[in-house]
Amino acid sequence: MVDDEVTGDVIRTERLTKVYPGGIKAVDELDLSVRRGEIFGLLGPNGAGKTTTAGMLTTSVIPTAGRAFVGGVDVVAHPTAAKQLIGVVPQTNTLDRSLTVRENLYFHGRFFGMNAKTARAEADRLLEQFRLADRGGMEVLALSGGMAQRLMVARAIMHHPATLFLDEPTAGLDPQSRIALWEILGELHGGGQTILLTTHYMEEADTLCDRVAIIDHGRLLALDTPAELKRSVGLDAAISVSAAGDLDQLATVLREGIPHARRVEHIDGVVRVGVEHIRGVLPAIVEVAERHGFTVSDLSSTEPTLETVFINLTGKDLRE
């Protein structure tokens, strides 16, 4: 087999390619490696090839070319063995409508080789862990979107997969459920679970992921930690300055007076200052502004986002 044990990679792809009938190249020679225990994000707009990539790694999409390994197992050559090593939370609700909440977990355990007693005990433990214990006897159709999502995550990790795959896990969830899911993923991550998620929400990739692969048109554009990706843009922070008076003039004095300032613009009633190094800049802005007779009424600093990174790489918005 392969030497993934040495490299510590749980997922590895080699020039992975998928061309759908009609010649649509969904994934184009993708090389990825996901390390044991990390949360790895595939970030890109709709149609970037994220779901197809996840589909190939989870055996439901057959690659046109290239290879993919999960836990050292070639997913194309040994799909059954690979399926033992993966847990999948798909975009749509695929819970078994004919069974209760508890039975969904129980039978999942049985599919993956647990005996009746273990499957029952594990189901109860997971219901407790995912705060669904009081819903065990309910039909799954009676669950809210957030609860159904939690149940799908519980089901996906029940057989202790080497990697947990989540495809757009928070699409369509209300903000509260989204945060609850992030907490759950954080806990699983804390327990050493390797997680691969696809998302087109930059906040999600930024908040959750140890490393992010930005893909578009099936190609890998960048792969690094969110912090490193944002650093690659070359800006440390974007600062918004509010003050009374002629803001065009304020922009001019700040452009000249602030060291490391790049892109100083008056936009929508504030002056935005992009800086390469944030250290010491905030007091300097106040000092320069007041020296020229401006009184700063508000000052806020935000880091560049993954959105900025995506725009830099593709020249277009993530939401397009």
Added chain:
Amino acid sequence: MSIVTAETESNTSLERRARTASRIAFRALLLRDLTVLRKSLRGFLPRTLLQPFLMVFVFAYVFPKIGQGIGGTGAGATQFSTMLVAGVIGLAIMFQGIQSVALPMVQEFGYTREIEDRVLAPMPVGLVALEKIVAGALMSLLSAVLVFPIAAVVPATPVELHINWFVLLTLLPLGCYMCGALGLTFGTRFDPRTVPLLFGIIVLPLTFLGAIYYPWEALAPIRWLQILVLVNPLVYMCEGFRAALTPVPHMSLWTIYPVMIGFSALFTWLGISGFKRRVLS
């Protein structure tokens, strides 16, 4: 529990592990389907029993009582009730195959996408499809057992049974399997929009021209029809049950067995390949 990894496994040990996992998952899927059957028994029983009951009741009880018995009176009426037993069982098996395999599958592919999770069970996708056939066959078998007493007891005229156990115990599982496979074939080729056509255009002619109400041989005066209905798998099943249960003349078993085995193989191939096409891309 430790995380399962397989870095150091050889191909043969991976394959061995996959075989064991597949066997376990197959059994667990069957267990799931039987659990769902047990939970839905209240719907299963009327759905399974009502149609055959009405058929036997009208044709073999009401008609003779009001003097419109098919096959005349006396011996003729007895022969009709006897002949109908085989047809009722054949029909029950085919309906069950379609209802328990095709209809849920159309739902699972169309609306719920549940099947996407089912195929993540550690087994080859083709085996998931095969499990659907086997589960459908078991439900067909159950409905045959439930329907038999109705067909034997309800008629107003006595039913004359001559049971050939060998034929019964071989044809019953074969027929049930064939109809489970037929259900899978239909289930993978229809979607929620087209499923009404399944009943209107396919199931209806299959049942009316399925040698349920008359032995195939009796069609001899309409030679073209007698030949045309040979494409209908239900004909062989009803004729087979006639051989297994009654003294009524029937098609040769040398024809029935090979054709039913052939249909079973064809529907298994069509069903599994259709299933794979639907879940893999």
